[in-house]
Amino acid sequence: MAYTDIDKPDDYFNTKLYTGTGATHNITGVGFQPDWVWIKRRNTLRDHSLFDSVRGVQKQLASNQSDAESSSANYLTSFDTDGFTVGSSSNVNASSDTYASWNWLAGGTASSNTDGSITSSVSANTTSRFSIVSWTGSGATATVGHGLDIAPSMIIIKNRDETQSWIVGITSNVFTWSSDYLRLNLIDAKRTDGGGTLFSSAPTSSLINVGSNTATNGSSDNMIAYCFAEKKGYSKFGSYTGNGSTDGTFIYTGFKHAFFMAKKTSGTSAWIIHDNKRNVDNPIGKALFANSSDAEYDYSGDGTPIVDFVSGGFKYRGTASGMNASGGSYIYMAFAENPFVTSTGIPCTAR
Numbered sequence: 001m002a003y004t005d006i007d008k009p010d011d012y013f014n015t016k017l018y019t020g021t022g023a024t025h026n027i028t029g030v031g032f033q034p035d036w037v038w039i040k041r042r043n044t045l046r047d048h049s050l051f052d053s054v055r056g057v058q059k060q061l062a063s064n065q066s067d068a069e070s071s072s073a074n075y076l077t078s079f080d081t082d083g084f085t086v087g088s089s090s091n092v093n094a095s096s097d098t099y100a101s102w103n104w105l106a107g108g109t110a111s112s113n114t115d116g117s118i119t120s121s122v123s124a125n126t127t128s129r130f131s132i133v134s135w136t137g138s139g140a141t142a143t144v145g146h147g148l149d150i151a152p153s154m155i156i157i158k159n160r161d162e163t164q165s166w167i168v169g170i171t172s173n174v175f176t177w178s179s180d181y182l183r184l185n186l187i188d189a190k191r192t193d194g195g196g197t198l199f200s201s202a203p204t205s206s207l208i209n210v211g212s213n214t215a216t217n218g219s220s221d222n223m224i225a226y227c228f229a230e231k232k233g234y235s236k237f238g239s240y241t242g243n244g245s246t247d248g249t250f251i252y253t254g255f256k257h258a259f260f261m262a263k264k265t266s267g268t269s270a271w272i273i274h275d276n277k278r279n280v281d282n283p284i285g286k287a288l289f290a291n292s293s294d295a296e297y298d299y300s301g302d303g304t305p306i307v308d309f310v311s312g313g314f315k316y317r318g319t320a321s322g323m324n325a326s327g328g329s330y331i332y333m334a335f336a337e338n339p340f341v342t343s344t345g346i347p348c349t350a351r
Contacts, residue, residue, distance in 0.1 A: 005127075006234040009336040012105045012128035013234075013258060015277040022088055022095030030083040035106035035123055035132060036226065037076060037084050038063070040288050041091065042098045042278075042296040049091045051076040051084075054110045054123050054132045055224060060091070061158055063271075063290045064185050069160040069222075100278060100288065100296075102259060106132045107147070115145030115206045122147035129229035133208065139219025141200045143207040152203045152227040153237040154333055156184060157215070160222040164215040169199050172239035174265050174329045177202035177209075182263060182331070185291050190265040203227075233339030237332070239265070244326025248307075248316025255336035257309040261290060262322075266329040269322035274307065276337050282308040283317050309337070 006012065016030050020041075035053040040046070047062040058075050061067075074087035083103075086092040092099065105128065110121040118138055124131035124147030131147045137159070146152060154170045166184035169177055178196040193199075197211035208225060210217040217223065230236055236253040243249050260274045271290035278286040278296070284307045285300030299306045299318065306323055308315045314334070316324040323330065 006231060006336075007339065009234050009255070009258060009338065012125065012130070013335045014103050015258060015275045016083065016101045016103060017277050018099050018101065020090075020093040020095055020097045020099060022093065024077070024085065024087055025093050026080065026085045027083040027101065028080070030101075030103045032103075032105050033079050033081050033108075034084060034103035035079070035108065036104040036130075037079070038102040039076075039086075039092050040100050041094065042100055042288070044097065044295050045293045046091055047293050048290065049075065049089075052123075052132050052224070052226075053079055053106070053108065054121060054134045055160070061160070061224070062185075063166060064292050066163050066165045066185055068162055100275065102275065104128075104130055106130055110134065113145035113147055115147075116143035116208070118142050118144050120144045120146075124148055127231075128234060129231045130235075131227045133225040133227060135223050137214075137217040137219055137221045137223050139214075139217060140212050142210055142217060144210060144225070145206055146203065146208050146225070146227045148227060148229050149205055150229045151205050152208070152229045154228045155199075155203060155208060155225055157210075157223060157225045159215055159218050160224055162214055162218055162221055164218070167198050167215050169203075170237055170239075170331050170333075171202065172237070172331055174239045174331065182265065184271060187268045187270055187291055189267050228333065234336045236334045239329060239331045242316070242324040242326060242328040242330060244319050244324060244328075246317055246319060248318065248324045250310075250315045251313050251332070253313040253334050253336075254339065255313075255334075256311050256338045257314060257334050258337035259335040260284075260307070260309070260314060260332065261334075262330050262332040264322055264325070264328055264330050266327075267321070267325070272306075272322055274309075276309060282310075284309055311338075
């Protein structure tokens with residue numbers, strides 16, 4: 001049997017919860033120096049705040065907005081050896097407010113990548129198969145090196161300079177790269193790009209294939225992409241069909257989950273985010289929404305818990321249309337708390 005070679009997923013991804021102070025605040029306990037930090041205020045309305053080491057500190061993008069990148073000395077001010085430091089911005093550090101941060105390890109300082117027709121700056125982790133890619137758009141069909149040595153299963157792209165939606169592509173049986181796309185900041189169903197202007201074709205083991213659309217390759221615009229390829233026992237990206245039952249669909253991923261985001265592709269719904277720190281036990285009811293500034297919502301509080309994180313995947317316990325409508329089509333991205341079986345052959349236990 002082939003086992004995972006990542007026995008400790010939290011060396012590469014970790015959720016860290018914290019309470020704001022309203023003054024410079026060093027967040028520790030992540031377990032590594034993150035390259036991508038995604039922060040959301042939990043207890044009240046506030047935009048999401050996304051930072052990465054390739055764009056640099058103090059530069060924010062909001063997953064729920066189409067806005068261009070903004071800068072402030074009061075945003076995230078440093079990536080640290082065991083976490084990060086934030087300033088006084090209420091998006092990331094209002095006094096006494098509660099926050100969730102999701103943290104990924106890429107490859108540290110970016111390097112130049114000349115694999116594509118456009119030279120890119122890439123921070124890539126080939127072990128966990130995650131890379132952050134920056135380039136200047138050409139406004140025409142082009143290729144961009146992503147640094148992973150394997151075709152990404154999911155790519156999230158944002159034009160940093162323009163008011164443009166976040167564009168998401170995913171390898172699944174409900175998605176065709178050259179004709180389909182999703183928008184992270186909106187609730188709409190899967191959309192059609194008939195001319196392949198967003199992604200001209202599926203990514204390869206070295207390249208992102210972008211078209212001429214401003215959202216993915218705006219002329220002279222600064223672009224950023226987050227690229228993920230599957231890693232056995234650590235990450236999984238795919239699709240499933242809901243059954244509309246409280247004894248819901250079970251999806252095998254090969255691990256117990258630390259982070260899970262899903263989106264209905266066959267109709268309108270939120271991008272729903274769950275993790276293993278806001279709910280430490282099943283069922284998993286506390287949700288945040290990548291497309292919305294809304295505060296955290298607890299589905300279990302209204303009697304409709306959503307999902308269980310089990311040793312080998314996830315199992316639905318609710319019938320909410322956004323995650324388990326009968327016959328509904330969905331895509332998901334998931335990262336592990338523990339692999340189902342480690343490299344030593346030791347199985348993971350359920351929660």
